[in-house]
Amino acid sequence: MRRSDFRYDLPPELIAQRPPPERGGARLLTLEGARGEPCDRMFADLPRLLRKNDLLVFNNTRVMRARLFGRKATGGQVEILIERLLEPDEALAHVRASKSPQPGSSIELTGGACLMVVLREGDLFRLRARDATFAEIMSREGHLPLPPYIQRPDDVADEARYQTLYASREGAVAAPTAGLHFDAAMLQKLSELGIGRAEVTLHVGAGTFQPVRVDDLDRHEMHAEWLEVDETLCERVELARQLGGRIVAVGTTSVRSLETAAASGHLKPYRGDSRLFIRPGYRFRVVDALLTNFHLPESTLLMLVAAFAGYEPMMNAYRHAVTERYRFFSYGDAMFLTQRSLD
Numbered sequence: 001m002r003r004s005d006f007r008y009d010l011p012p013e014l015i016a017q018r019p020p021p022e023r024g025g026a027r028l029l030t031l032e033g034a035r036g037e038p039c040d041r042m043f044a045d046l047p048r049l050l051r052k053n054d055l056l057v058f059n060n061t062r063v064m065r066a067r068l069f070g071r072k073a074t075g076g077q078v079e080i081l082i083e084r085l086l087e088p089d090e091a092l093a094h095v096r097a098s099k100s101p102q103p104g105s106s107i108e109l110t111g112g113a114c115l116m117v118v119l120r121e122g123d124l125f126r127l128r129a130r131d132a133t134f135a136e137i138m139s140r141e142g143h144l145p146l147p148p149y150i151q152r153p154d155d156v157a158d159e160a161r162y163q164t165l166y167a168s169r170e171g172a173v174a175a176p177t178a179g180l181h182f183d184a185a186m187l188q189k190l191s192e193l194g195i196g197r198a199e200v201t202l203h204v205g206a207g208t209f210q211p212v213r214v215d216d217l218d219r220h221e222m223h224a225e226w227l228e229v230d231e232t233l234c235e236r237v238e239l240a241r242q243l244g245g246r247i248v249a250v251g252t253t254s255v256r257s258l259e260t261a262a263a264s265g266h267l268k269p270y271r272g273d274s275r276l277f278i279r280p281g282y283r284f285r286v287v288d289a290l291l292t293n294f295h296l297p298e299s300t301l302l303m304l305v306a307a308f309a310g311y312e313p314m315m316n317a318y319r320h321a322v323t324e325r326y327r328f329f330s331y332g333d334a335m336f337l338t339q340r341s342l343d
Contacts, residue, residue, distance in 0.1 A: 036313030065142030
């Protein structure tokens, strides 16, 4: 398959610029029957789609206040997006400026902190902070890095709504957005119904928004993201299987975490980077069902959900969602999918 196979037309006004008034207020599109026909529901219907002993797997990453603004010594404006912390005072970052900064130059941030450009590593820059750690700098003057398709600055409301309720391990530059729909009442209700809950960590990188630049998917180089699947998670998955439950990934990041940890054919603890590229033809080893938001045209995430639920049903579902005026992307509506045979 080629990149162009995953193109669909999306009116700009369907891209959600703000979250719904309340968590859990989104619509939910499901695929029903042998042919995967789209069915319109609400997120509040999720408990009806789950079964006792199912195991929901959440990504507990927390979004850093990773967007910083400043000026080069020459006066030019700079926008920085921290991609990954290497040391307390060192980070890899995307740096946007009219002219790329040179190694050895400095950047003064709007709040007064000073960063040194150490070297360039491909599309990223290694930066070193002076007189403070990056955690301190981001806490003091960082902004939440809303996705590029949200055409407004971050505000106070985003501090809460662009984080999941269970976010605990800081390190992401984008939220695992399927989890944004869960409020405390929904989590409690699922627990009362005997539906299990477990967590992985995948620190979402800015590469999740980068387009696939080649039409031949065999030539696409997947971006790396750091993840951890621990022994406790592996034990919870095994127990759910023994009890007849399904493994339900909350978001594509949970899918990538679980499938990376099972690359050998058996789920086991894993800690490190993943460049797993899931597309039609992939054989899933762990995940039985998936809750996910809608994804960008021609993106690796759309390719992942097409691999999971079937290419034709998925592309038909996206056309249906456009016709029915669903809200798209990070602050938008959701889908609930079950795994289908390869097509």
